[in-house]
Amino acid sequence: MKLVNNGMKVQYRSGxxxxxxxxxxxxxxxxxxxxxxxCCALLALELALAF
Known part of the structure; x- marks a missing residue:
């Protein structure tokens, strides 16, 4: 992954x-x-279920 066009776009390869x-x-x-x-919502759910 790299930035192109002065950081305006991200260039990457699929997979x-x-x-x-x-x-x-x-x-x-x-x-x-x-x-x-x-990820935060999943963590909050796991903490709610654990306690």
């Missing part, structure tokens, strides 16, 4: 060795935030 794909950096950050919020 690590597939076709080269690009997406806007803002969209990449949005996906990362969604994953983090999902």
């Amino acid at each position: 690590g060795s597939g076709a080269v794909r690009t997406m806007p950096y803002v969209q990449y950050l949005n996906y990362c935030n969604q994953i983090m919020l999902s």
Whole structure:
């Protein structure tokens, strides 16, 4: 994964060795935030069930 166009886009390979794909950096950050919020929700659920 690397930044292109002065950091405006993220370039990566699908599956690590597939076709080269690009997406806007803002969209990449949005996906990362969604994953983090999902992890936090899962942790909260597991803690609620444990206690």
